[in-house]
Amino acid sequence: MHDSFVISQSDKRPIYLQIMEQIKRRISVGDWSEGQPIPSIRQLAVDLQVSVITVKRAYLELEREGVIVTQQGKGSRVAPNPGLGMRLQEQELRKHLEQAIRLSALLGLQPEELEGRLREACDDAAAKERE
């Protein structure tokens, strides 16, 4: 059931972040739908061969973000929230922006220059649309 979860040791991010991201991806592509029960913390830990505490942390953070809801004794479900997909995409966008900021820092670009580049890229994309 969780065969498509891959925890990578070459991924620089902590394991709990990798689990969070993969759960969000499951939800955003529609594999896990609103209100659907998701595996218990212990079950997912066994399936992914990672520690219980790491999955627990991922679930707590997902709960804080409103992606899942956990009821004592009843386990966790995908949150019943129509705005969820949007918010997931917002987060995706934010991640790409952060990546752009990292790269531009490596290139020694100032924030103003990065802004300029972004505007250029937007203009290019708009021009392509018109073609």
Added chain:
Amino acid sequence: MMDLAIKLNGVKKKYRFFTLDNIQLRVPQGQIMGLIGPNGAGKSTTIRILMGLVHQDQGEVQVLGHRMPAEQVAAKWDIGFASDDMRLYDSMTLEWHMRFIRFVYPQWDSAYAQLLLKRFGLREEQKIKGLSHGQRVKATLLLVLARRPRLLVLDEPTTGLDPVARHEILRELTAVMSDEGRSILFSSHNTQDIEQISDQITFIDRGRIIDSMDKETYLDRWRRLRLEVPAGVELPALPGIINIRQNGRLAIATANVFVPDLANAYENSGARVQSIENMTLEEIFVANVEHSREEVGV
């Protein structure tokens, strides 16, 4: 209060050239504790003490509610212990060993043993002397796991194994944890194993515990900050920063108690924070051992 599978309080053991001092250790039931430290740090001695194989000079040891070493006979009923220096009988087969253990421990789970044979790629009729190192480790672990003990104590279970065998063993250890009533303590040099499967981490160096806490909190406290330091700017000394290496205008600061204010403090001093990075347990391991040795002036 969570039930503790293992509790060590103020444990001390003095040898001629080595002292294990003031060991405090708590392993909550239902969790995996990873014991990490350089060679000769005291990991195996700690394990031997909590198994009752070595008697402490001072301090209190409780395992599954039994005082050690006094009540070790009762405790061992529910403990599965495996270490590299445990010898199987070379001229006997694995089946002979399985029958022997089943005779001693009636709770032996034959179906699980058969499953483990298959998963580990072992054959009952093999004699121990014909087994490779990896097969021997797996055979030892099979004999321990199939008893389904409430506590597993494993001294370096993955040392010297190829990646496939390592993976097989980590999978069985995490599978054990589907039962909340069971606990594992294992030692390893392999920081990846510990980072992956343990809920709690204990760092030992030179006979002392440097850190012991839950893994998520622990990993979260450590960060590497990459800084750009313009000419004329002096980096301030900040609490929680255990090491700064500066080369020209670039510097790397290592934090063992990271809070976002640290980054602000550097920015306020005129430096630029280029990035704040998580550290792997391996990187933390090295930084921590170096730091603790500097502190005691070794």
